[in-house]
Amino acid sequence: MKAFSMIKTIKLLFFAIFCIILASCGKNPEVIYINGKIYTLDKNNTVVEAIAVYEGKILATGKSSELTEKYKDAKVVDLKGKTVVPGFIDAEANLMEFSKQLSLLDLRNARSVDEIVNIVRERSKTAGPNDWIGGFGWDEMKLPEKDMERLHHSLLDAVSTTQSIYLVNALGNTTWVNKKVLEQTKVTKDTPDPENGAIGFDENNTPNGLYYEAAQELVIDILPQPSEQEVMSNITRGINELFKYGITEINDANITEQGLSVYKKMVDDNKFPIRLYAMIPGKGPLFEKYISSGPEEYKDRINVKCVSLEYDGYFETQDAAMENDYNEDPKRMTPFNDDFDIKEMTKKANEKDFQISVKTVGDRALTQTLNAIESVNKEVKSKAGRTRLEYLEFVTPADMQRIKAMEIIPSIRPEVTLTDKLFLNEMIKPENGQNLGLWSNLFKQNNIIISGTDFPYHTINPLVVMYYLSSGLSVDTAANRLTNNTAQKLSVLDALKSFTVYSAFASFAEEVKGTLEKDKFADMVVLSDDIVASDPQVLLKTKILMTIIRGEVVYENKSPGALLY
Known part of the structure; x- marks a missing residue:
């Protein structure tokens, strides 16, 4: 009887294997991308000519002639010899804020206060008499010092006293408004500064229309709120903009419960084509909700598996926690979240299989964060592992070794580092x-x-950030004459992997993304130039010709280079 049962089991096993093989043989790709120079970025850095895609995943890679001969009924996309790499995974982004800002005035290239005011004035001419006018991106580093002293609501009042004008700087930590907005925030000379923020006053001790850090909430609270449909429309526009830069997945540490709900609805409606690695705040109601329920993978589009806190902030604004005092006041930075907060988050995350991520810019922030994590890990070992330290900038030799010993993933922002090197000696x-x-x-x-x-x-452009990382240089030649980071540059290949292979691993997506291999998502970027075999300078002139998600072209540059047929 036992022998009969064993024979029956073996027959069933062989039948199951036969069915799997038969099903595999019966797969016919919907599309084959041919005649490309495709860097798979697999462990051998294999380069192939063609990729066949079935149901959004890679069915096969190889030579163009072999795949087209094998799958004669598939649609064909001729890449005409262009370079293909895996889709870019951005290790830090804020999709909601980015999407909002697409409807705001772009002030990033303004080089004077007068230029900013003129941009606002042009928009004012076409806006309604009582409309809100928002702008984003004015940069203190690009404005003359004398212009910074001129910032006052009166400059914007000269444009309009009936329209509500608010302008947010490039770092998102200062908002400049006209008197109409100032009055709506109900700020007076007697209004105290909020915690972690400041209200600007002029020489007459009256509010000057500038709101710093947390004080910006006074402006945010009175902004007209878009409908959910308008929010979704903005996000769709934002995602389409990301495709122009080859971005197919983002890691977002600015997740709110409302925002996450909107993203999920868009997934349900098949209107959220990118992947989102959601890094929820490490304390508060949303954190407690997920600590109770555990990580969540939502329909192959949204992965909630990371909790995040910021120990400190930007060095250039003296918000980085440094061991040495700054030269100017405030000389010592108070942590945004202290050792206790880091320990509390880490303990709960370790118990529930969550990855932890902490923003640590300054050397003191790094040391204290490592101390906190190490202390908790001795009591409660992390189930998830892959701890990330974001915005890693200042690292002492001792902490360098601890990062290795604790198997921590370093996450960097090359553009910010190059800027900080310019001002370090003054600060x-x-x-x-x-x-x-x-x-x-x-x-x-x-x-x-x-x-x-x-x-x-x-x-926003990953190719430009890869240039920073692989050259150690800024795009500003004048700045490069003053300082650079060439001694710490990486190869172009490793800079590329920092946005693909390594970022996929850091977000637990290495089984489905990061390389172009069989059974992984067919997320790819077609480039105008071969960045891997070229000097880093080529990165600056390289264009995105196509962005492909799950085998489907979601963005195509109309300039020559690739042809669909």
Whole structure:
């Protein structure tokens, strides 16, 4: 009887294997991409000519002639010899804010206050008499010092006293408004500064129309709120904009419960083509909700598996927690979230299989964060692992070794580091520079490093950020004469992997993304130039010709280079 049962089991097993093989043989791709130089970025860095796609995943890779002969009924896309790489995974972005800002005035290229005012004036002419006019991206670093002293609501009042005007700076930490908005916030000379924020006053001790850090909430609270449909429309526009830069997945540490709900609805309606790695705040109601329920994978589009806190902030605004005091007041930065907060988040995350991520810019922030995480890990070992330290800038030799020992993933922002090197000697003891921007050291000892653009607050283009990382240079030649980071540059290939292979691993997506291999999502970018075999300078002139998600072309540059037929 037992022998009969075993024979029956073996027959069933062989039948199941036969069915699997038969099903595999019966797969016919919907589309084959041929005649490309396709960098798969697999462990052997294999380069192929063609990729066949079935139901959004890669069915096969190889030579163009072999795949077209094998799958004669498939649609064909001729890449005409162009370079193809995996879709870019941005390690830090804010999709909701980016989508909102697409409807705002773009002030990023303004070089004077007068230019900003003129841009606002032109919009005012076409807006309604009582409309809101918003702008984003004015940059203190690009404005003359004397212009910064001129900032006052009266300059915007000269444009309009009936329209509500608000202008947010490039870092998102200062808002400049006209008197109409000032009055709506109900700020007076007696209004106290909110916690972690400040209200600007002029020499007469009257509000000047500037709101700093948390004080910006006073403006945010009175902004007209868009409908859910308008929010979704903005997000769709934002996603389509991302495709122009080859971005197919983002890691977003600015998730709110309302925003996550909207994203899920868009997934349900098949209107959310990118993948989102949602990094929820490490304290508050949304955190407690997920700590109770655990990680969530939502329909192959949204993965909620990371909790995040910021220990400190930007160095250039003296919000980075440094061991040495700054030269000017405030000389010592108070952490946004202290050791206790980091420990509480880490303990709960470790117990529930969540990855943890902490923003640590300054060396003091890094040391204290490592102490907190190490302390908790001794008591409650992390189930998920892959701890991330975001915005990693200042790293002492001792902490460099601890990062390796604790198997932490370093996450960097090359553009920000290059900017900080320009101002370091003016802000703090020069010797701190030897610990800033140690990209190559971090990569060599950890065999992984991930990059983020931090859009919309910095350059959205991953190719430009790869240039920073692989050259150690800024696009500003004058700045390069003053300082650079060439001693810590990476190869172009590793810079590319920081946006693909390594970022996929850091977001637990290495089984489905990051490389172009069989059974992974067919998320690809077609480029005008071969960036891997070229000098880093080529990155600056390279164009995105196509962005492909799950085998479908979601963006096509109309300039020559690839032909659909």
